Amino acid sequence: MLLSGLAEQLDGEIIGDNVEISALSTDTRALKKGDTYLALVGPNFNGNDFLMEAESNGAIAAIVSNPISKHAQPLPLLRVKDTHLALGKIASINRERSTARVIALTGSQGKTTVKEMIGAILCREGETLITQANQNNTVGVPLTLLQITDQHKFAVIEIGADCHGEIEFSAAMAKPNIALITNANAAHIEGFGSLQGIVEAKGEIIGTAEESASIILNADDENVAQWIERAAGKKVIQFSAANPQADCYAKDTVVGKKGVVSFTLSTPRGLERISLQLLGKHNVTNAVAAATAALEVGASLKSIGEGLGSLVPVNRRLNPRVGFNSCCVVDDTYNASPSSFKAAIDVLVLFPERKILIAGDMKELGSEAEESHREVGRYASDSGVDGLWTVGDLSSLASAELGKKGKHFATTNELIYACKALAASDVVFLVKGSRGAHMEVIVDELIEAGGD
The missing domain is CATH 3.40.1190.10 (Mur-like, catalytic domain)
Structure with a gap:
């Protein structure tokens, strides 16, 4: 398609040559030679600022929203009101x-x-x-x-x-x-x-x-x-x-x-x-x-x-791995909510080994956050896990529900140290938390130490 054809459909203005376009890219770092660069704008970035990078990486044209001087343009442009809507x-x-x-x-x-x-x-x-x-x-x-x-x-x-x-x-x-x-x-x-x-x-x-x-x-x-x-x-x-x-x-x-x-x-x-x-x-x-x-x-x-x-387990979704000292590490760190925590606990209790739930905070729960963490703790207690170890601002509310079986750690490193101290072939750790809790750090450390 010619750039002019796309301009007609997007109600945009061409600045420069009317070139033939095909593939589209929104990231100058991943852009391939011959791609058209589309400059998205967000709260913390402005893709219009990266036209020179796009040109040097092989872009044939760019779709932009900012006014561009005809004398400053590094490549043919299609200017639209909103590049997100244009995409x-x-x-x-x-x-x-x-x-x-x-x-x-x-x-x-x-x-x-x-x-x-x-x-x-x-x-x-x-x-x-x-x-x-x-x-x-x-x-x-x-x-x-x-x-x-x-x-x-x-x-x-x-x-x-x-x-x-x-x-x-x-x-x-x-x-x-x-x-x-x-x-x-x-x-x-x-x-x-x-x-x-x-x-x-x-x-x-x-x-x-x-x-x-x-x-x-x-x-x-x-x-x-x-x-x-x-x-x-x-x-x-x-x-x-x-x-x-x-x-x-x-x-x-x-x-x-x-x-x-x-x-x-x-x-x-x-x-x-x-x-x-x-x-x-x-x-x-x-x-x-x-x-x-x-x-x-x-x-x-x-x-x-x-x-x-x-189908095998999707990455970081209830994915069992061999960890430090032959322990089992079930990686469920992709994300977390009260219902997905309960589903993970249901899986954990089916393992015959000693069962330790490693929990981080659940994010974006608003006014329900504190009670949701307590609810997960109660569910873990009722389900019969052997331990609930937590790290984070709110997760201590969950581990507190298990009494002596619950432990809260001030730092991730302290929790990792405790996991390694307990790790053995008859122990399974299920690690879970919201993406913002970065619980994958614990999994990766235990897996790396285990050589899986």
Whole structure:
């Protein structure tokens, strides 16, 4: 496409030569020769300041929002009012050109795991694009949509949010054929004001789907009735971990040693026995959600069984490793909320070894923060963990609930030292906390010392 063609669609102004453009990049450090640089602006950065870097790294043109002197421009420019909105518009254009079936999903927990599960299934059915890493925000979603090509049969787009309106913004670009909500609970509640605010925000994905789209909902979520009402006039499909009234559900679930799970998937097209490599009964719900979405775009039961069975633990999500002195370290440090902490504890207590929960703070819980940490502590105590060791400003409230079995440490280094002192082949540490708690430092130290 010529720069002038894009200028017409974005209502922008060309400064300099009318060059042919193709790939887009928002990061001068990752930019490839021939890319067009799009200068995003945020609260702590201004991409318009990096035009010289973009030019020296091989950019053929740039999309900017700041006024640029014609005498100071290092390369051909397209000036628009808002580069973030321009990125979304360009992504929408690419999405509209594609015949790929798009599955967009959101939810408080399980998004990334369900995304990976759907991808593992659909790659057996055709070329599949999935959101990489945690590129699920209002920048990552359009950048993912820009990667859709004519070769893609499917695209699986994960959508996250920190406040109202972000899911609607991202999902409107994706124009999903299938919209899936995993659940809604009190995770990152600060940006939404209340649990009801979270429920409403997750439901934004429903309104962006076409009338012909399928809406896939969790029958086990207490908020499902609100989403069903919001989806009036659209096809609604429900999934469940055990409820036979749902369209797709699990039965004959077996939780084995150390949390490995198998179950029979019941669908309108028949039954399939599923054996997961992922830990935890909560992954049954994730697997049924993924299977439901995959079925709706035509995947076979064979592909579903093989795909789900092939998936290994996602990085820093209940990933068991060998650590110092042959101890087991279960890395669940990607993020944390009260419900995900409880799911992790459910996995930990299935290990036959001595069970120590290493917990950091949960962030973004607002006025619920103190009680949420106490709640996790009580749950750990009732579940029978052998110890709860904590570090952080609020996590001491959790360890205090366990009496002598609870210990709070002033620093991460002190906690690591205590872990190494206890570490043995009959000890398992499960390490968890919000991303801002940086609990991965503990995992990495124990793993490095263990040579895994």
